[in-house]
Amino acid sequence: MEQPFDLTLIWAGIIAFGVMMYVLMDGFDLGQGILFPFAPDEHHRDVMMNSVAPVWDGNETWLVLGGAGLLAAFPLVYAVFLPALYIGVFLLLAGLIFRGVAFEFRFKAKTSKYLWNWAFAGGSTVAAFAQGAVVGAYIQGFKTENFRYVGGALDWLTPFTVITGLGLVAGYALLGATWLIMKSEGSVQQWAYKLAPRLLLMVLVVFAVISVYTPFVDPLVKERWFSGFSAIWILPLLALYCAYIVFSSLRKQQEGMPFVATMGLFLFTYLGLLASKWPYMVPPNYTLYDAASAFESQLFLLLGFLFVIPIVLTYTAWTYWVFRGKVKAGGYH
Amino acid sequence: MELDPLVLSRIQFAFVVCFHAIFPVFTIGLASFIAVLEALSFKTGNPVWQKLSKFWIQVFAVVFGMGVVSGIVMSFQFGTNWSNFAYATANFLGPVLSYEVITAFFLEAAFLGVLLFGRDKVPQGVHLFAAIMVATGTFISSFWILSANSLMQTPDGLELRNGMYHVVSWADALFTASFAYRFAHMALASFLTAALVVAGVSAWFILQKREFETNRKALSIALWMLLILAPLQVFIGDLHGLNTLKHQPMKVAAMEGNWQTSNGVPLLLFAIPDQDAQTNHFEVKVPNMASYVLTHDWNGEVPGLNEVAPEMQPPVFIVFWAFRVMVAMGLLMVLFSIWGLVLRVKGKYYQSTSFLQGLRLMSLSPFFAVLAGWVVTETGRAPWLIYGQMTHAQGVTPSLTGGMALFTLIGYIVVYALVFSAGVYYLLKVFRGGIEKANRPHEQDEVERAKRPFSAAHASLEGDN
Numbered sequence: 001m002e003q004p005f006d007l008t009l010i011w012a013g014i015i016a017f018g019v020m021m022y023v024l025m026d027g028f029d030l031g032q033g034i035l036f037p038f039a040p041d042e043h044h045r046d047v048m049m050n051s052v053a054p055v056w057d058g059n060e061t062w063l064v065l066g067g068a069g070l071l072a073a074f075p076l077v078y079a080v081f082l083p084a085l086y087i088g089v090f091l092l093l094a095g096l097i098f099r100g101v102a103f104e105f106r107f108k109a110k111t112s113k114y115l116w117n118w119a120f121a122g123g124s125t126v127a128a129f130a131q132g133a134v135v136g137a138y139i140q141g142f143k144t145e146n147f148r149y150v151g152g153a154l155d156w157l158t159p160f161t162v163i164t165g166l167g168l169v170a171g172y173a174l175l176g177a178t179w180l181i182m183k184s185e186g187s188v189q190q191w192a193y194k195l196a197p198r199l200l201l202m203v204l205v206v207f208a209v210i211s212v213y214t215p216f217v218d219p220l221v222k223e224r225w226f227s228g229f230s231a232i233w234i235l236p237l238l239a240l241y242c243a244y245i246v247f248s249s250l251r252k253q254q255e256g257m258p259f260v261a262t263m264g265l266f267l268f269t270y271l272g273l274l275a276s277k278w279p280y281m282v283p284p285n286y287t288l289y290d291a292a293s294a295f296e297s298q299l300f301l302l303l304g305f306l307f308v309i310p311i312v313l314t315y316t317a318w319t320y321w322v323f324r325g326k327v328k329a330g331g332y333h
Numbered sequence: 334m335e336l337d338p339l340v341l342s343r344i345q346f347a348f349v350v351c352f353h354a355i356f357p358v359f360t361i362g363l364a365s366f367i368a369v370l371e372a373l374s375f376k377t378g379n380p381v382w383q384k385l386s387k388f389w390i391q392v393f394a395v396v397f398g399m400g401v402v403s404g405i406v407m408s409f410q411f412g413t414n415w416s417n418f419a420y421a422t423a424n425f426l427g428p429v430l431s432y433e434v435i436t437a438f439f440l441e442a443a444f445l446g447v448l449l450f451g452r453d454k455v456p457q458g459v460h461l462f463a464a465i466m467v468a469t470g471t472f473i474s475s476f477w478i479l480s481a482n483s484l485m486q487t488p489d490g491l492e493l494r495n496g497m498y499h500v501v502s503w504a505d506a507l508f509t510a511s512f513a514y515r516f517a518h519m520a521l522a523s524f525l526t527a528a529l530v531v532a533g534v535s536a537w538f539i540l541q542k543r544e545f546e547t548n549r550k551a552l553s554i555a556l557w558m559l560l561i562l563a564p565l566q567v568f569i570g571d572l573h574g575l576n577t578l579k580h581q582p583m584k585v586a587a588m589e590g591n592w593q594t595s596n597g598v599p600l601l602l603f604a605i606p607d608q609d610a611q612t613n614h615f616e617v618k619v620p621n622m623a624s625y626v627l628t629h630d631w632n633g634e635v636p637g638l639n640e641v642a643p644e645m646q647p648p649v650f651i652v653f654w655a656f657r658v659m660v661a662m663g664l665l666m667v668l669f670s671i672w673g674l675v676l677r678v679k680g681k682y683y684q685s686t687s688f689l690q691g692l693r694l695m696s697l698s699p700f701f702a703v704l705a706g707w708v709v710t711e712t713g714r715a716p717w718l719i720y721g722q723m724t725h726a727q728g729v730t731p732s733l734t735g736g737m738a739l740f741t742l743i744g745y746i747v748v749y750a751l752v753f754s755a756g757v758y759y760l761l762k763v764f765r766g767g768i769e770k771a772n773r774p775h776e777q778d779e780v781e782r783a784k785r786p787f788s789a790a791h792a793s794l795e796g797d798n
């Protein structure tokens with residue numbers, strides 16, 4: 001059908017933006033959960049949880065918005081990814097439910113506090129791992145025939161996706177630690193300063209593994225990166241530069257910079273990944289145009305999104321503004 | 334035994350959606366009740382209304398929180414277990430379900446915070462406005478979801494091209510033949526749920542002699558609502574059934590337990606439908622009554638299940654009994670509404686212990702009715718997923734195996750059991766704390782606390798405070 005303008009491209013932009021918002025924002029609060037078992041005592045845990053309590057559910061909004069948007073704008077992605085990642089999706093949802101409930105109940109609990117600690121830590125770690133594995137599965141590609149997933153239940157679980165899963169766990173932990181540096185003071189902050197460089201190292205190792213491995217398994221990626229000079233090399237270079245800034249700002253004990261630079265590291269890695277796979281949305285067979293829904297459907301929903309996204313953004317900005325400054329332990333009673 | 338992914342997926346979907354449904358159906362009604370309390374408080378300045386509102390807002394907060402958590406799972410179920418269906422209908426269901434989520438977010442971002450936490454920070458008029466907007470929003474949310482469901486019952490406005498439905502008329506697709514009835518029936522069900530829970534809880538407080546005057550007022554409002562809504566629901570339910578007869582005759586045949594198309598069909602009060610033998614056992618019936626209800630003619634012709642092959646019939650036993658549970662609950666509600674009126678005329682509806690005890694039990698009835706109603710609607714549509722167009726077997730995820738489906742089915746049951754027993758336990762604590770605790774001033778340390786729905790409630794998880 002003739003389309004007056006390329007809505008599919010606009011929707012790809014919206015979804016990419018939503019995913020990025022999600023990864024950056026839910027990343028640092030999932031990170032608190034990942035670091036939870038390593039915290040020296042209950043006081044540290046109180047500060048950690050308080051540092052994200054007012055914002056975490058707003059952060060998760062982006063996941064649901066992205067999921068709903070996918071069904072409407074790119075149904076093929078929805079209808080291939082979810083069956084292919086069946087077990088992983090279950091783990092992700094179960095993890096998110098447990099940690100969400102832990103937020104509500106830990107503050108109200110006394111004797112059962114340790115249970116909610118575990119729910120929070122376990123739920124966050126499982127959810128982060130599952131998300132990392134999704135990224136790995138996307139890089140690997142899916143076995144499809146005639147717009148249907150035809151692979152097995154655990155095809156997604158390979159050594160490669162385990163590495164990407166662990167990589168994202170480390171990455172979220174890094175976001176969490178640098179966020180904590182920014183939002184806390186005293187012994188909590190010192191603890192986070194100590195953790196961050198080690199986490200950074202883990203993240204870099206995983207990134208290196210992925211960068212070396214991917215071109216080998218995927219001829220498209222190899223072609224894109226290694227056939228002559230390509231402008232996209234700027235992305236990994238910028239990512240490395242961000243990693244350097246994280247490292248040096250940690251050494252100088254700066255408070256805001258480590259978090260900002262970590263976000264930069266995520267952003268450029270993410271853009272690099274998109275550049276590798278473009279325009280494939282369900283690799284290796286289908287591009288974003290194959291995956292798209294009808295023009296009228298995309299248009300119908302776009303109107304709603306254009307109305308709601310600015311409101312959600314404003315609300316988000318306002319929440320963070322109200323919540324600015326350092327967090328104290330001062331638990332709930 | 335062979336594990337059938339189709340059967341397991343249906344069980345799983347039914348479990349998850351039934352679980353979800355009980356929360357929104359309550360929050361939709363409660364939101365309107367709170368808006369009414371706020372309006373009364375604004376208009377009269379009588380502190381009783383505010384006291385009540387403070388208490389019921391806490392209940393609302395907890396139930397809303399549980400509704401959100403269980404709803405998120407459902408938006409993924411379509412893709413994991415029904416991917417063929419999701420893919421085929423994405424052009425319609427995608428935007429419509431997204432609009433439901435968007436509506437919920439918009440609400441949460443703009444008004445929920447003001448309603449839950451803003452009482453002392455914004456002018457009273459603004460607080461009232463937020464209450465009204467939250468109530469309106471819950472209805473907009475249910476508009477979208479019921480429109481999606483109605484399209485699956487009575488499809489319209491779509492055209493199949495290369496395995497995907499395309500919307501040819503948004504108006505037809507959004508407002509299909511069963512939509513208006515379903516929306517009205519569901520709206521009344523939500524109001525009834527709120528009315529009966531408020532009545533039951535207030536009755537309980539009155540029996541315990543707590544905050545007598547406040548709870549008496551709440552009980553009085555709830556009983557007036559019940560008196561109007563319960564008979565109206567029976568009437569709307571009848572219209573809904575007649576509409577279904579027109580569009581999905583086999584569903585009605587299953588509801589009536591009617592195996593043969595014939596005239597002068599009796600209404601069955603009791604029976605054990607036997608699908609293998611295509612007949613009923615132990616019938617207890619009212620002669621010619623079904624014909625009269627469905628055709629308004631004592632000898633009218635009523636379609637029977639013999640019009641389709643046995644494998645194209647819905648599971649009759651389930652539909653038949655679920656329908657009877659719903660109708661029984663509806664009639665019980667009417668009975669209580671009349672009992673309440675009689676006692677009120679005599680001036681002592683808040684003194685009759687047996688009435689108050691009965692109301693306590695009745696607070697569970699709307700939940701049974703709602704679940705039974707959905708089971709009738711959804712199971713009665715079988716074997717169709719989209720009536721007359723796509724069967725369950727065609728819609729299920731092709732790569733799904735029995736083992737996978739069983740794994741997640743057990744998983745969801747375990748997760749929900751753990752999480753929601755904590756939620757319900759907490760809700761009961763909020764009830765026990767009552768009006769008194771909800772109105773106790775509390776030194777909340779403003780700075781660090783999450784502005785989450787649950788934090789609107791002040792009960793602690795263990796102990797008595």
Ligand code: HDD
Nearest residue numbers: 343346347350351354415478481482707708711712715718
């Ligand atoms: C947008 C669509 C939609 C909506 C709003 C609902 N359902 Fe549904 N339901 C389905 C779409 C669906 C479905 C995908 O079409 C299922 C899955 C398998 C099936 O039988 O149909 C289904 C099945 C299904 C079953 C099993 C039926 C069977 O065994 O054949 C039950 C008991 C319910 N649902 C109950 C509900 C309840 C309580 C709802 C209210 C909250 C509800 N459904 C809303």
Ligand code: HEM
Nearest residue numbers: 356357360397400401404405407408437438471474475478
């Ligand atoms: C298959 C069916 C359904 C799906 C996929 C679904 C999906 C969702 C989702 C994702 C949410 C959470 C939104 C948020 O995060 O804030 C939600 C909440 C909600 N749903 Fe549903 N839902 C379904 C059925 C229903 C039905 C039948 C109704 C009512 C008639 C309903 C009414 C609501 C309302 C009012 C909310 C707001 C939260 C609350 O009040 O508890 N939903 N739903």
Ligand code: HEM
Nearest residue numbers: 515518522567570571574577660663699702703706707710
């Ligand atoms: C005696 C009174 C009632 C009658 C005759 C009646 C009739 C019906 C019928 C025929 C359906 C199925 C419609 C279809 O699938 O096409 C239905 C569904 C339903 N009923 Fe009732 N009903 C009654 C009372 C109630 C009560 C008291 C409640 C709850 C408080 C309730 C809640 C529901 C719900 C939630 C559904 C599923 C959604 C829908 O299709 O509207 N019903 N009812």
